[in-house]
Amino acid sequence: EAGVTQSPTHLIKTRGQQATLRCSPISGHTSVYWYQQALGLGLQFLLWYDEGEERNRGNFPPRFSGRQFPNYSSELNVNALELEDSALYLCASRKGEWNEQFFGPGTRLTVL
């Protein structure tokens, strides 16, 4: 069974640009979570999508947005990039209400 996949592996942007990160969950998993792991800030919850809808978001500004497609894959968009957006962005998928989340390898976003 294939795990969670993310693309691209690395992304380099300049301040003010937009970044798009992609995630494909494990087959059969309908929930997708996005987390940000910035240096010194630890792992922070960004967004949760389930059945195509945004269900919850963490304490991040509206320029962090995304969507979930009918095949349950997801996209995270970050507009008006700022230097502090540089981080590892991890996607996770879950099946069932209490089951563990399985993580992808992450996308490392660097904002110059």
Added chain:
Amino acid sequence: AQKVTQAQTEISVVEKEDVTLDCVYETRDTTYYLFWYKQPPSGELVFLIRRNSFDEQNEISGRYSWNFQKSTSSFNFTITASQVVDSAVYFCALTYSGSARQLTFGSGTQLTVLP
């Protein structure tokens, strides 16, 4: 408020030593799940264990064991006879019934196992 505390920022041991990683959590919910994840240098978080709030049985899986104590709100993780490949950042995490099931992570413990 829900919170996970991993007071040990970094631990260094010599191969074959036993090491315990501490995790203390706070939650008002009576139904919750605790997790441990491992993050090797590659960056991908690897799931290790899930434990629910109603099951205080300790668990052993090979060289890994977990001690869950609700009385002290702790969920500690022990690696027996550590190996160099155990070197990684280990995260304890909590999810609770009042949330969207997102994980609240501790700050992580960097474990270095020296040969």
